Amino acid sequence: MTLEEAQKRSPLKAILIVLIALIFIVACSIGVTLTVSGGEMFAGKRPTNLGIESGKLTACPESPNCVNSQAQDAQHKIDPLTYKSAPAKAIADLKTVIENMERTKIITESENYLYAEFATKLMGFVDDVEFFLDEGANVIHVRSASRLGQSDLGVNRKRVETIRAQFNELQS
Numbered sequence: 281m282t283l284e285e286a287q288k289r290s291p292l293k294a295i296l297i298v299l300i301a302l303i304f305i306v307a308c309s310i311g312v313t314l315t316v317s318g319g320e321m322f323a324g325k326r327p328t329n330l331g332i333e334s335g336k337l338t339a340c341p342e343s344p345n346c347v348n349s350q351a352q353d354a355q356h357k358i359d360p361l362t363y364k365s366a367p368a369k370a371i372a373d374l375k376t377v378i379e380n381m382e383r384t385k386i387i388t389e390s391e392n393y394l395y396a397e398f399a400t401k402l403m404g405f406v407d408d409v410e411f412f413l414d415e416g417a418n419v420i421h422v423r424s425a426s427r428l429g430q431s432d433l434g435v436n437r438k439r440v441e442t443i444r445a446q447f448n449e450l451q452s
Contacts, residue, residue, distance in 0.1 A: 323399065323406045324427035332393060332412050337423040345432035346425035347440055358437060360419035361444055363451055367392070367415050373450040374411055374420060377443055398424075398439065405429070407436060 329338050340346035340356040349360035363370035371391065378384055378396050388395040392413040399406050409424040422443075424436035 323404050326387075326397075327408055327427070330395060330408060330410055331388075335412075335414070337410050337412055337421055340423070340425060343426075343430050345429060345436060346423070347436050348423040348425075349419075349421045350423075358422065358440055359444075360414075360417075360421045361411075361447055362419050363413075363447075364418075365451055367413055370420065370451070371413055374443075374447055376450065377446045378409075380446075381443075407432070407439070409436075409439070 327338075331338070336350055337348060340348045340351055344355055346356055347358040348356050349358050351357045361374070363373075365373070368391065371389075371394065374394060375386065375389065378386060378394065381398070383399040383401060384396055385399075386394060386396045392415070394411040396409050397406050398409055405426065405428060407424055407426050410422065412421040413419075414421055422440055424440050426432045426436065
């Protein structure tokens with residue numbers, strides 16, 4: 281390689297080194313931020329509109345990252361959980377299922393309502409999941425919604441179906 285060729289390549293090498301350094305700095309910054317935030321950088325704020333109002337859970341937003349057994353539209357609709365036991369056993373079984381799932385924290389519970397937060401392992405995204413036991417219909421209505429973002433890649437729907445399967449095992 282001639283001196284002239286080496287001088288032409290030097291600026292490209294320098295640019296490459298700077299780009300690699302910048303990527304490294306950004307990656308380190310994200311890592312430090314996640315460590316300092318306890319992995320909750322993307323947790324968002326806990327909603328203030330959750331709970332039961334006139335026998336209904338909060339409606340889903342327009343975004344596709346929510347399912348609700350009381351919704352009427354196909355995008356958000358999911359079947360409620362059904363139970364055959366006494367209502368107190370149904371809620372106890374549901375609580376057992378939730379407590380045995382990873383990265384889950386029960387925030388509120390009563391004889392006919394459970395509210396839990398589910399966090400993702402990597403980035404700490406939080407989903408709010410509510411259950412309302414409707415004794416008259418022998419069902420437990422459910423709402424599962426992502427706090428942040430637009431799409432959840434079907435995670436909320438899959439979670440409810442996983443809970444349903446485990447709950448049904450305890451109910452049989």
